[in-house]
Every structure is written in structure tokens, then in C-alpha cells.
Amino acid sequence: MAARPLGCLIVLVRSSFLALCLVAVPALPARAAPYAAPYADPFARSGKLAEAACPEPAITHGGIPRTREYLSVIMKCLHKSWKARFAADRKPFREPRVRFYDDPERRVCGVPWPESAAAFYCTDHRVLVFPLTGEWIENRTDLYPLKVAAHEYGHHLQSLTGIRRHYEARVKSSPGRQAELGRRYELQADCLSGVFLAAVWGSLDRTGEDWTALLDATRASGDDEHRRSHGKGVTRVRWLKRGYQALSPAACDTWSAPRATVS
Incomplete structure (x- = not known):
């Protein structure tokens, strides 16, 4: 089993496409709430995700794409890992439905x-x-x-726990902060993907070079000067690594993080 390195998509920020639980806390004075608070992240007391086996299949075999097979295996691993974590936290869990498309459709999900x-x-x-x-x-x-599959699954976890409702309510009450709140939402999903990667790393037959390549790809997926929806590349890498290092969703509270860390 490969040693775990030390260190740790795309979703449109609209009511129909969101992909980052909810406990009421007393309101703080306006000057004392500079971030997304008051809000208690539902993952705050969550434990570590149990290490699990998830042998990674080949995306191609003999020159033939096997992307459906690849993603199907990863989905089963995600279901199993997060179902166990939710059970340990005594939170209700429900698997998402999954749809595969050979080519983009004109409309999906309405x-x-x-x-x-x-x-x-x-x-x-x-x-x-x-x-x-x-x-x-x-x-x-x-x-x-x-990583992309785990990120999107993170959005499902956000829906299950009530984080999505919190996000949408904050955007509605503070429309001028939509971009910032959207980044908090997306970066939390990046962090959750890092948690899952850490849990299955030992079974992936990957090396430190593979980890570096993933960080490079994640960095390249960051916002450019015309888009401020998911976070800068360096910021996405930081939250991915944070989840990976902690192996727990409790480390993924982007809602109370300083604005500079969700740029």
C-alpha cells in the first residue's frame, strides 16, 4: 500500500446547480460578524473518515474508454465511506442518484x-x-x-446536512456577497474531496508525484480574472490539502474562515 503524502467541479452557483449542517446560534453584533457567521457548521463535531479500500480502475483499457466503469467504482466508494461517517455522526444519509452522459444534452435536471x-x-x-x-x-x-467526482459528492453532502439551505438563504439576504459566499460553498466541497482522498489513498496505488500532479491540476482549475466563483488556484489547493491532512469534514468550515482564505 502506498504511503499517504503529507499534505492534503464544477458547479454553477445558481439555485438549480449547487454543489458545499445547520444549527442556529445567537446572533452577534454586526461588527463582530465579518465572515459568513453567525453559523455553526454541521460537520463541526464530526470525526475522521475511516480509511477504506477503493482500488482505482483504469479509465481506458486497450485504447477503449472505460470512463463509466471508472466513475461507477468511485461512486460506490464514496457511498460507502460517507454513509459510514454519517451513521457514526447519527445523521440521516441518502445516496444521490447518478446520471452518465456520452455527450452533453441540451437540458438536464430541467x-x-x-x-x-x-x-x-x-x-x-x-x-x-x-x-x-x-x-x-x-x-x-x-x-x-x-477529485472532481469527490467534489461533486461534497455538494450532495452539503444538501443532506442543510449547508446548501444556509448558503442560499445567505445569498438571498446578502446578494452583494454572492460571489464570496459561492466560493465558501465551493471551497468546502474541495476540502471534503480532500478528506475522501485521504481515506482511500492507501489503496490507490499512487505516488507522491501523482499527488503533486493533482495539486497542479487543481491549481489550474482556479478562477481567472473574469470569474470569481470557485476560488483562486492556490486557494483551492489550500482547502484540498486541509481536508486531506485532517481526514475529517470538521476541518472544512469555510463559513467562519476569514475572507482572505476564501479568495
């Missing part, structure tokens, strides 16, 4: 297919949508497809 999305989560239907083609997964040998 809305137009997001133009620039790799994979995404339909919040209203609790469906994970995975196109089986595109740069995010075709002919790749790195861990990026696994």
Missing part, C-alpha cells in the same frame, strides 16, 4: 446544460451528472477525475 461544466450536481433533484467525455476525464491518467 435546466440548460451548463456550458463550461465538467461535472455537476443538480440540487433540486439530488442528482450527480457526469459527462463521459471532455478534458476533465478523457485519456487522463492523473487523479483529477476522482
